[in-house]
Amino acid sequence: MRELLVINPNTTPSVTRLLAQHAQAVAGADVRVTTLQARFGAPYISDETSYAVAGHATLDAYLQHTRNHHAAPSAVLIGCFGDPALCALQEISDAPVTGLAAASFLEAALQGPFAIVTGGERWPAMLTRLAHALGYADTLAGTYTVQATGAQLAADPVAAQVVLRDACLAALEKFQVNSLILGGAGLAGMAAELQHALPVPIIDSVQAGVRQAVRAMSRVAGVARHKPDVSWFKTDSVIPD
Structure with missing residues (x-):
């Protein structure tokens, strides 16, 4: 089954649950939606500082997921209207990436x-x-x-x-x-x-983001490309309070 990874770059659980609910409804039964919440950062992204930290948290969530599962999802959706780390994640991801x-x-x-x-x-x-x-x-x-x-x-x-x-x-x-x-x-x-x-x-x-991510799954199937080495990016470190 194809997997859509939805990353919530903020730390509010209710927003993560809302994303999961609506993303799955739009994606349909033949796509499994996996939703991840940022391990650190702001409860809600509302300024340049929280936006910058959210970019780091988004990359952290993606790399932690792919390393734990030893594979990339079929597509990735950044679940923040502002798309923190969009270009960086598009650069390193094996899967197509879009944002809200x-x-x-x-x-x-x-x-x-x-x-x-x-x-x-x-x-x-x-x-x-x-x-x-x-x-x-x-x-x-x-x-x-x-x-x-x-x-x-x-x-x-x-x-x-x-x-x-x-x-x-x-x-x-x-x-x-x-x-x-x-x-x-x-x-x-x-x-x-x-x-x-x-x-x-x-x-x-959110619906627009899911629609585009699902469409992109089939367009890039089997396409290989060169990606930068991110083995130096650590996702297992302790995040301070």
């Missing part, structure tokens, strides 16, 4: 200009930088944030729907785009609840 943001950008750009709705005031600059790096500078119109983090929104889905609906409508008025991305692992499943209130498609970043 990269996959969502790809889907949204097919419909023209798009905007992002997410939680956390420092994310707009970080996501703009990522969009530029991935080639979406001309299609990302902007990012609209709410004060609560994704984890806080996930803790109260009923209240979150009101907050996010208003944010989506405000983003549409501000940016005049063809689609919206609801970005964040903690917001998995909420886009479907909001779609009826919006005049444009809204993309669930």
